[in-house]
Amino acid sequence: MWVVPEKEIAGLMTAEAAFDAVESVFAAMADGKAYNFPVVREAIGHEDALYGFKGGFDGAALNMGLKAGGYWPNNQKHGLINHQSTVFLFDPDTGRVSAAVGGNLLTALRTAAASSVSIKHLAPKDAKVLGMIGAGHQSAFQMRAASKAGKFERVLGWNPHPDMLGRLEETAAEIGLPFEAVDLDRLGSEADVIISITSAFEPLLKDGHVKGPTHIAAMGTDTKGKQELDPALVARARLFTDEVAQSTSIGEFQHAAGQGLIKDADVTPIGKVITGAHEGRGDAEVTIFDGTGVGLQDLAVAAAVVDLARDQGKAVEVEI
Structure with a gap:
């Protein structure tokens, strides 16, 4: 071996x-x-x-x-x-x-690759502003990978613990993008693409935060009870994931599914977009990719x- x-x-x-x-x-x-x-x-x-x-x-x-x-x-x-x-x-x-x-x-590399695949196939046309929610170990990998998948001009960042935002600022500088720490209202209204990569157990990004054409890569939820997004936000978006059964049981979509706001049939494997079997973003205002992480x-x-x-x-x- x-x-x-x-x-x-x-x-x-x-x-x-x-x-x-x-x-x-x-x-x-x-x-x-x-x-x-x-x-x-x-x-x-x-x-x-x-x-x-x-x-x-x-x-x-x-x-x-x-x-x-x-x-x-x-x-x-x-x-x-x-x-x-x-x-x-x-x-x-x-x-x-x-x-x-x-x-x-x-x-870390494969998790970042999954979100960047979703950005390539689902981000709004001419997306220029990247929003980062979370400043932990994996956030730097996420930002670097996203910068290769889209033509971003600036980065906005928010973290539950503001003292950790230096990691995002340093990573943005490394890839040549200006960075600004903002609240979630600004991040949700100005970012064209949002990556959430936290270990939260309650919704951070609320439905009212997100305005205009937006793609969200929700990458932090991989266990029962974890949650980063408002179920109401999930319910109004076009939904994609790596594996549907995992997404609605232990992924980000578990909460909207548990409340009866969505069902498995509302979630599309992103592979179908890659192969051309699904149109992808289409006319949706908000798309969400739930990256639960698969073997x-x-x-x-x-x-x-x-x-x-x-x-x-x-x-x-x-x-x-």
């Missing part, structure tokens, strides 16, 4: 490669050539940690495997980030393990990084 250590990922995987891998796997899902396995996610009763597995099989790319890992909120005392994961790939012809890949940076995304970027690592001599071969 091939091992690609976490320390090698930054020098191998680019935002562009992650975008291509995620866009392709979303299309394969829409075509029925790839499917995700049921997600396992459990509170283990130790260190307040959540641990689980996401896996699947992509018959188009012949990728099979799983990501194992989760969230350890006390990892600062160990000098580690809170999200920890490893991706395991298996040979679909024999079932033998073929690779183990550090999954921490890959998770196939992890397999796609892991398989791509294994190929890059082998080509560059950075993969370690281990007999198991």
Whole structure:
């Protein structure tokens, strides 16, 4: 089997490669050539940690495997980030393990790639203002990826803890865009594209905040109870996601669905837009992409990084 250590990922995987891998796997899902396995996610009763597995099989790319890992909120005392994961790939012809890949940076890259895919296919024409809700670890990845998917001229930012907004300002400067910290009223009325990437358990962006043609990539909700958007906002938008059943059960759309404001049939897999089976934005004023995160995304970027690592001599071969 091939091992690609976490320390090698930054020098191998680019935002562009992650975008291509995620866009392709979303299309394969829409075509029925790839499917995700049921997600396992459990509170283990130790260190307040959540641990689980996401896996699947992509018959188009012949990728099979799983990501194992989760969230350890006390990892600062160990000098580690809170999200920890490893991706395991298996040979679909024999079932033998073929690779183990550090999954921490890959998770951030594939999450950012998913929102940037949605921006490419769903953002209003000539979108110029990017709004960022959230200034945590993944926000920088999100902004960098978004800047490659759209032609933005400025960035607006809001965070529940304003002292963290420096991360957004620094990232905007890095990609050459002016940044302004604003309230949610201004962000919702001025931003053409909004990315929310928080761990909130209550709606932050309200229906009344959002005015005019807008695309929202809701990327923070992946667990029962989490919530970033007002259900009334969800109810008036045209809705897209990575996987419908996951979105309405543990994703951002769980709340609107639970209140009877939407049903599964109101949510379209984004892969159908990529393949041309759905018109996408059409005449909708507001579109929302609920990025819940699926195992196939992890397999796609892991398989791509294994190929890059082998080509560059950075993969370690281990007999198991």
